[in-house]
Amino acid sequence: MKRFLKPLCVAIISIAFMQCSNDKFNVAKDKVGELTPKTTVEELETIFKNDSIVKILSEGAKGNNYFQDDDKYEIYEKGGKHLLTLVPQDQLDSTSTIKSVQIFDERYKTASGLNINATFAEINSNNTISKVESSFSSATLFIDDLNATITIDKQDLGLKEFDLQKVSLEQIPDLAKIKTFTVWFN
Incomplete structure (x- = not known):
């Protein structure tokens, strides 16, 4: 019995430590x-x-x-x-x-794996994008289930900067990268 107790305690402590470290970046x-x-x-x-x-x-x-x-x-x-x-x-x-x-750090991520290094395909497949807004240099994706916004540079969309052309989800390439990832607390 004692032979199994020590490894069991080590395993429980390791799992608890991993859970705490994951919470730091959740x-x-x-x-x-x-x-x-x-x-x-x-x-x-x-x-x-x-x-x-x-x-x-x-x-x-x-x-x-x-x-x-x-x-x-x-x-x-x-x-x-x-x-x-x-x-x-x-x-x-x-x-x-x-x-x-x-x-700014890729270790901060959602349960579905969304982080600052995600591509548009990963964002779109695991989240509901409620709206897309265009600015002069980027497209902003609104993700209501996270109360978050993600911006993608217009250069990654193949569009000219300083153009207010409306952007739809269908226009965004699957490999487009995140420029900013912001979570809102309001």
Whole structure:
């Protein structure tokens, strides 16, 4: 009996560790790793205690620039790899919750395997794309079941940049790559 107990304990601990490490990079509706719609800016230091946080702060409501940028919190691994960029709901407010999370690291993925390195074919086969919007340089795919947006560069679509030509799902090549992957918490 003792002979089986030690390997069984090692197996259980290994499975528990693998599950915890998978949760760190799990993406779902209202969840990116340990981040949820209830996560506040002040909690970021604790959540990413082993990583580096670069704060890019705006002037907030007191600024004179009408077209000012939002605050951004860029998360980097200690080795320098860019993981995420977070934008809070309210600027210059440490109690604010997170509005959006842009994903830069391929380890962050959904249960179906969707990550920043996915092709359009993988996105389309495992997710419901509710809408496609065109901008001057990209097409944005809206994925309601994740409350996420994915942009694809117009160059990957074989379309001219700086053209507002409407893009349909049928026009997007299967091998088109993701330019940005953002999960929204609103």
